[in-house]
Amino acid sequence: MRSLGVVTLAVSALSALPFVLAQDSVSYDIETYGTDDPSGTPFQTYQSNGDIKPPQIHINSNQSGLAEGFVFIGVDGQPTSGQNFPTIFDMSEDRMGTLVWTGNYTEPFDFKAQTYKGQPVLTFMIGELLNGYGHGSFYVLNQSYVEIAHFSPVGYENLGDIHEFTITSDDTALVLVYTPKQADLSELGGAEDGWIFENIFQEVNIETGELVFEWNASTHVGLNESYNSIQDVGTEASPFDYFHINSVEKDANGDYLVSARVMDCVYKISKDDGHIIWRLHGKQSDFDVEDAVNFAFQHDARWVDDDQTRMTLFDNGPTDEIGYSRGLLLAVDQDAMTVRLINQFYNAAQTFAQFEGSLQAIDPSDENTNYFLGYGNQPYFAEFDKDGNILLDAQFGATNTVNSYRAFKLPWQGKPLTKPDIHYDKDGNKAYFSWNGATDVENWIVFTANATDSTTWYNVTSARRTGFETTIDLTDIKLETYVRAKAVNSTGGKLGWTKASDGTSLYDASDDVQEDSNNSTSTSTSTGTSTTAAPTSSSATAAAPSSSTTGAAVRAAQRVIEQVYVVAVVVVGGLALA
Numbered sequence: 001m002r003s004l005g006v007v008t009l010a011v012s013a014l015s016a017l018p019f020v021l022a023q024d025s026v027s028y029d030i031e032t033y034g035t036d037d038p039s040g041t042p043f044q045t046y047q048s049n050g051d052i053k054p055p056q057i058h059i060n061s062n063q064s065g066l067a068e069g070f071v072f073i074g075v076d077g078q079p080t081s082g083q084n085f086p087t088i089f090d091m092s093e094d095r096m097g098t099l100v101w102t103g104n105y106t107e108p109f110d111f112k113a114q115t116y117k118g119q120p121v122l123t124f125m126i127g128e129l130l131n132g133y134g135h136g137s138f139y140v141l142n143q144s145y146v147e148i149a150h151f152s153p154v155g156y157e158n159l160g161d162i163h164e165f166t167i168t169s170d171d172t173a174l175v176l177v178y179t180p181k182q183a184d185l186s187e188l189g190g191a192e193d194g195w196i197f198e199n200i201f202q203e204v205n206i207e208t209g210e211l212v213f214e215w216n217a218s219t220h221v222g223l224n225e226s227y228n229s230i231q232d233v234g235t236e237a238s239p240f241d242y243f244h245i246n247s248v249e250k251d252a253n254g255d256y257l258v259s260a261r262v263m264d265c266v267y268k269i270s271k272d273d274g275h276i277i278w279r280l281h282g283k284q285s286d287f288d289v290e291d292a293v294n295f296a297f298q299h300d301a302r303w304v305d306d307d308q309t310r311m312t313l314f315d316n317g318p319t320d321e322i323g324y325s326r327g328l329l330l331a332v333d334q335d336a337m338t339v340r341l342i343n344q345f346y347n348a349a350q351t352f353a354q355f356e357g358s359l360q361a362i363d364p365s366d367e368n369t370n371y372f373l374g375y376g377n378q379p380y381f382a383e384f385d386k387d388g389n390i391l392l393d394a395q396f397g398a399t400n401t402v403n404s405y406r407a408f409k410l411p412w413q414g415k416p417l418t419k420p421d422i423h424y425d426k427d428g429n430k431a432y433f434s435w436n437g438a439t440d441v442e443n444w445i446v447f448t449a450n451a452t453d454s455t456t457w458y459n460v461t462s463a464r465r466t467g468f469e470t471t472i473d474l475t476d477i478k479l480e481t482y483v484r485a486k487a488v489n490s491t492g493g494k495l496g497w498t499k500a501s502d503g504t505s506l507y508d509a510s511d512d513v514q515e516d517s518n519n520s521t522s523t524s525t526s527t528g529t530s531t532t533a534a535p536t537s538s539s540a541t542a543a544a545p546s547s548s549t550t551g552a553a554v555r556a557a558q559r560v561i562e563q564v565y566v567v568a569v570v571v572v573g574g575l576a577l578a
């Protein structure tokens with residue numbers, strides 16, 4: 001939410017120029033979601049930056065009371081979508097759905113902002129996505145979007161898994177590895193000389209590459225705890241995925257919290273020797289778990305508070321009772337060994353996300369914080385107040401076209417080293433300005449001069465930034481040959497200058513220039529961010545997968561491996577499963 005105070009300040013700093021408060025023009029038409037061509041998800045395009053086309057966000061509903069912060073989406077989907085990049089969106093009231101940053105890293109996983117060595121950073125995993133797991137490495141970018149670290153798990157070069165990259169308060173990283181290991185599968189009806197996926201988590205010193213801690217599931221967890229069935233796997237080429245680790249975090253005491261999808265279980269692991277301190281849910285639960293909590297195929301188990309009394313997780317389901325996915329806020333009592341439901345969170349469509357997904361307590365230090373739900377393999381996210389009321393319900397693509405492993409709402413300040421971008425449409429009397437990743441730009445001030453190396457540039461108009469790209473109408477403004485703009489922050493401080501344009505080409509021009517005013521009586525109007533939906537087919541709409549039946553039949557038939565590029569619809573017992 002923008003405070004009125006800042007707006008007033010900005011207006012007064014710019015009072016010398018005609019000033020227009022512009023509304024963003026991003027609009028969305030559900031009919032444009034083309035399911036004839038699964039790659040045809042709606043995207044935003046820009047005149048000033050032709051390289052990028054992030055997904056267009058459709059706001060199903062929005063209310064007041066949204067938390068501060070930007071939305072972080074690691075877009076994955078059809079390779080032809082041209083959208084598979086880490087992407088940050090502005091969801092504030094008057095720039096809702098507009099792009100903040102996108103970067104050229106294909107198919108990111110677990111994209112988010114974290115703190116590393118005291119500085120805000122962006123982090124993600126990049127690599128090859130395999131059948132429900134991955135092989136890759138981990139990236140850390142600073143606030144200028146420059147890589148400052150890039151590493152692999154220790155002993156597993158480029159074999160880091162997709163599911164987790166969390167930086168601890170000790171500046172170590174928690175990452176996962178799936179690796180084939182020989183195992184006797186006879187107790188499950190498999191081969192004596194069969195193969196499983198060993199599920200490893202490591203704590204790694206990012207700077208030195210030193211291994212701080214390592215834990216292997218097979219050392220501590222029996223095959224008989226798994227709900228997964230062997231089916232036709234269990235070979236070296238296709239190991240049996242009996243555990244499916246998908247989140248790990250380190251608690252305030254240094255012990256670890258691990259989520260394993262096909263165990264329906266969250267484990268607390270000792271920092272001392274890796275032994276299991278307790279199991280929450282699953283076949284061998286140490287807790288009395290109330291029925292309302294019953295979860296299945298879950299992801300993203302997190303402590304909310306350092307005292308470990310509240311836990312969040314994403315319950316993919318389906319369970320016997322519930323056929324849709326939900327975020328769960330749990331009260332965990334480690335003395336009485338009980339788990340009860342505090343609240344659950346789900347969107348209006350009651351989307352079912354078969355795999356992936358996340359639930360974030362946006363400000364864990366605040367007991368009344370909002371919650372942010374990412375629907376994993378379905379392109380939906382939502383924000384809720386603490387009581388589960390929907391404050392924001394959004395989607396960024398058609399069902400089964402694009403997705404984001406997790407979704408977060410987080411603070412971020414970006415200070416790109418690039419120059420801001422300009423497109424000057426001389427015939428159309430318009431100029432377009434954007435700056436990928438620059439969060440502080442509040443206004444664009446337009447200047448003109450009759451030489452690129454002019455030492456004096458005349459300011460002619462300005463406009464408040466409307467979103468990613470701001471369009472400024474120059475119709476009634478007397479211009480010299482060249483046009484450029486200066487990006488300023490909310491207190492009028494200079495952030496950067498664009499190159500100069502004569503409407504045909506871009507030219508280098510000094511940023512160290514005299515600024516002057518011709519007292520032009522211009523009346524500029526700024527229109528909104530230029531946004532065009534992809535050309536898509538006519539009528540098909542993308543209904544959110546919802547469920548009116550119970551999950552019982554579904555659960556029995558569901559395959560428990562994860563697949564990411566699922567576009568075929570499998571019909572199981574009358575319920576369409578993505």
Ligand SMILES: *[C@@H]1O[C@H](CO)[C@@H](O)[C@H](O)[C@H]1NC(C)=O
Pocket residue numbers: 051052104
């Ligand atoms: C992204 O990077 C690849 C290779 O690193 C390059 O070929 C491609 O042009 C880049 N795309 C954009 C939009 O910059």
Ligand SMILES: *[C@@H]1O[C@H](CO)[C@@H](O)[C@H](O)[C@H]1NC(C)=O
Pocket residue numbers: 059061062063096097
């Ligand atoms: C948010 O909700 C308000 C009130 O219903 C509506 O006027 C506005 O258009 C919505 N914003 C977006 C971006 O959909």
Ligand SMILES: *[C@@H]1O[C@H](CO)[C@@H](O)[C@H](O)[C@H]1NC(C)=O
Pocket residue numbers: 142143144145146148415
């Ligand atoms: C990011 O790193 C680059 C390269 O070291 C440096 O030039 C830049 O100043 C850094 N940005 C920030 C915000 O620290």
Ligand SMILES: *[C@@H]1O[C@H](CO)[C@@H](O)[C@H](O)[C@H]1NC(C)=O
Pocket residue numbers: 181198200214215216219
């Ligand atoms: C985990 O398993 C891997 C592969 O079998 C092995 O190299 C490693 O030593 C094991 N680590 C621990 C802590 O058991």
Ligand SMILES: *[C@@H]1O[C@H](CO)[C@@H](O)[C@H](O)[C@H]1NC(C)=O
Pocket residue numbers: 222224225283284
């Ligand atoms: C799995 O086997 C172990 C060792 O025999 C046993 O202690 C445990 O109870 C079994 N668990 C289940 C869920 O059957």
Ligand SMILES: *[C@@H]1O[C@H](CO)[C@@H](O)[C@H](O)[C@H]1NC(C)=O
Pocket residue numbers: 449450454456
């Ligand atoms: C435009 O260029 C001419 C010379 O070509 C110069 O005399 C004049 O001062 C320039 N005007 C501005 C506004 O810079």
Ligand SMILES: *[C@@H]1O[C@H](CO)[C@@H](O)[C@H](O)[C@H]1NC(C)=O
Pocket residue numbers: 448458460478479480518520
């Ligand atoms: C600014 O003033 C100079 C000098 O009078 C003139 O040449 C130029 O055309 C004016 N430019 C604008 C944008 O009004």
Ligand SMILES: *[C@@H]1O[C@H](CO)[C@@H](O)[C@H](O)[C@H]1NC(C)=O
Pocket residue numbers: 440489490491492493494495
């Ligand atoms: C605006 O930028 C100037 C530097 O150009 C800086 O001194 C000032 O603190 C910034 N204001 C805000 C609100 O960030």
Ligand SMILES: *[C@@H]1O[C@H](CO)[C@@H](O)[C@H](O)[C@H]1NC(C)=O
Pocket residue numbers: 013014016017445459462515516517
């Ligand atoms: C435009 O130039 C005049 C003259 O230098 C200056 O007083 C005014 O503050 C400038 N306006 C902006 C928005 O920079």
Ligand SMILES: *[C@@H]1O[C@H](CO)[C@@H](O)[C@H](O)[C@H]1NC(C)=O
Pocket residue numbers: 517518519
């Ligand atoms: C611009 O307008 C202001 C206020 O009307 C006036 O004081 C100033 O002299 C004018 N400057 C020029 C260059 O005409």
